[in-house]
Amino acid sequence: MAHANPAHSAAAAHEDAHDHDHAHGHVIVPWYILLGVLLVLLFLTGLTVAQSQFEIYAAEVWGWQIPTWVNIVLAMFIATIKGSLVALYFMQLRYDKGVNAMLFLFTIFAVWLFLMFTMIDLNGRSTITQWRGGEIVEGGSGVGVNREGFGGAPIFVTVRENYIAEKGLTQDEYDKKLAAKHEKHGYHDNPNSKDQSRVRTGLPPGLFDDGPWTETAKSEAKDEADH
Amino acid sequence: MTTVDRGLDHLQGGHDEHHDVPYLTAKGGPIATVWDWMTTVDHKKIGVMYLFSVLFMFFLGGVAALMLRIELFEPTRQTAAGLTGAAFAGGEGSSVGAVGKFYNTVMTMHGAIMVFMFIVPGIPASLGNFFLPLQLGAKDVAFPRMNLASWYIYVFGSFFGVYVILTGVVDTCWTVSSPYSTSTTGQPQFIAMILAVFVLGFSSIFTGLNFIVTVHKLRAPGMGWFDMPLFIWALYATSIIQVLATPVIGVTFLLLLFERLFQIGIFDPGLGGDPVLFQHFFWFYSHPVVYVMILPAMGIISEVLAVHSRKRLFGYRAIAFSSLAIAAVSFLVWGHHMFTSQGELAATIFSALTFLVAIPTAVKVFNWIATLYKGSIALTTPMLYAMQFLFLFSIGGLTGLPLGALSTDLHLHDSYFVVAHFHYVMFGGTVIAFLAGIHHWWPKMFGRMYNEFWAKIASLIVFVGFNLTFFTQFFLGTQGMPRRYASYVDDFQLLHQISTVGSFILAAGFFVHLFVFIHSLVVGERAGQNPWGGLTLEWETDPVPLEHNFRHEPVVRHGPYDFESVVPPGCDEKEFPLPPKDEVRTIH
């Protein structure tokens, strides 16, 4: 960019003496706008944190189970506003020619496309054919882990077993330590309990518990087998 | 190669403040000249350096291809004797024997070199760098030093990549799919290859970035967006794709690197990851990149068809917008490379979207044909290649339809049908158009004409060889021959043999071209300023363009394809007569 060749600049400057010092239309954003934007950003950051803490507070104190998607949507919404403020004012998109803003928006659109289609695929694996859901061992089968003594079980299981063996703990002692470690997380203790306000994978727990329908199913299966 | 052009001294008007010489003028002794070229920021020199680098890579990739075809001449593996050795043996626990690994390695070399080092930089970096500023009436691209950096990065990445592949360890094929790529042995080579591709990506981004800013800010006075030649529109659309898609392959390979180093577990199912996720990441770049390959080629065809039939392009705006549309739609369809691995819901969506991309492409093909109608067609080499393009690219595009339709693709996926399809579009499309462009602009780049007769012979040999090689592969595919296999059932042998013979004919055609080019550079007849009678701004420069391109800043007074009303610059009316005023030359 700086083609600053002393021999040329004098000649060039002499030529463009009028144009040289005049930076047409370069907008200077007033300091109070910048400061205002900063304060709004800080406020919104606080809001984001408050909103997430509120979910925990509400669950612990009032027993409200706010669905997880509310948290995500709200957080992303606030983040988008913050991002837009940074882009519009700090990055001066508001005062620039349109081409920069178009470029930025098109990029965001490309990112959205990428995420959306990928998630549609990975979520909708068994939408049409059941077996497409596949058998994925949770945590991975541990095959191919490049570490001494690992393999055959998910990494975290092996780590845990190694630790228990190394310290010579009984299962009870380990469980106590585990509970103590996770204590401060409060109501998130049992991630898969059906009381938790969180999206779970697969099917809701308790779905396959026995009920009136299982009797029918069992007797139908028996009929099939008999014929 | 360095022509000292004393004959043009009388043309020096003395108007410019600097003493401007043709860009090919030697700057002193051989060392000074080499240093000048190595440190140049002149887009023309960089374009020429890219041209030679890219064609060299094409040669390397072609050699690899010929090796593959030799192996495929016989159904059983031939290259067994004498090629076992630790370097070529399959990794521990792999089911691939020594010979298979060698074949897979050569195949990876062919794919990776051709895709990353030849065809993606291909037209934009060589002809694009040379002619984008010229056609816009600019003195250079927006960021000349970034241009030079892009070339050096390309050379570095290419050497690195080729070296790695030649070590014979990387045999994942150019698509590097996990879980094989995340777990196979050969850590240092893989790291090196990943870094090489990462680096090459930057070269691509720099070129694209440069072009976009140049088109926005450096057009000549009087040149609005719709007065630009269509080659520029094509390069602009290409650059958008390059800038947006290339970083995704960067992050993909970065994650692959970490997967190999630390087993982070996002692509490897043994660690809780998902291999299809890798494919999503990979193809999000690799599909738009095939449009990076074809769009500049289409731009060249627009130029060549117009000039060599002395006819205004039919539907300028349609072609311009269709370039942008292709760029936009290209981001929507990457899943069609994964029909057999992803879930069907996504597959259905992608299949439907894939049919969309055919529409702007078809718009272009019909417009080109309509351009030829009632034109004064001169059967020069560029025109012959352009016509070949229309035929071969149409075959390639139409055979994409059975691959885009989900139900038929399930049978054709990973068969030779796919191989034939993409070779028809990439080779029969891009490479043929590249050759058309090289011949069309050869006199402008080097100030010399090539031997027209032998060039035409070469183009015919290439055409025959190409079709022999790849048309048979359609049949192989539909009959079930899988791709990437080194050995096959006896039934396929005849078609494979025809294909191999065709590939050698193809190679022969390229050698004839090589001789024509060398002959032209050494003793070729000097070209005038405008041998074809083109109307775009590059033909207003000297026979060999000056370093700062134009003698006076060009002012655009006519459209780029106004053949019926403008006498071409540097020509007189007897050479390129204007049609009678009332002659109707368009389709009504």
Add this chain to the structure above:
Amino acid sequence: MATIDSKASGVAKQDPLWKRYAPGHHWRNQDDEFDGAKIGIWLFLATEILLFSGLFCAYAVFRMLYPESIAQGSQYLDWRFGFINTVVLLISSFTMAMAIRDVQLNKQGWATINLVITLVCATGFLAIKFAFEYIPKWSEGKRLGNLFNYPYATTDHEHVWWSIYYMSTGIHATHVIIGMGLIAWLIYRQRKGAYGPTHYTMMEGVGLYWHIVDLVWIFLFPLLYLVH
């Protein structure tokens, strides 16, 4: 909105560097060069956004597939450090914008101060990150991939969570380090008088880069720290 006024003065040898700046030959005038440079920087920022989009995609996919691991993993992160880091980065963004404004108004002293504050904030960000987050966690065994060594893990994909965490924040931290290098270089050049009301392209460029770094963190913070 104030714009830069011109006083067409001649250029003398003792003028500061920014006054003596001449655009490249191929540009029609300095404004075109500035506009072109800005478009170029935005294109580069587009590539940065897409680079991070890969990481966001990985996060989104694993969040969708294995929400307990992600939720549990997010518990390990102390939101207070994330909050402080966000505040620090926002302030640094502000001072960066102010520094550019100061240069536009030829307040070179204030510009230096603002740039230095930016640099200090960036250092603070990294310091908090390393001292309070990376090092404690790494030593506890909460590491990425097959280096994972935390015995109290309860969910299956915890090592994947840590991989995502370290990769995202790591690549972000790398960009912060690069940004720090660029800002340091800016300070050096600015002290030499290279930037002024008619020429501050490089500052604008680095500023935009720095804002993108901030922007990425604005999205990374809630996703990693706050969304259980």
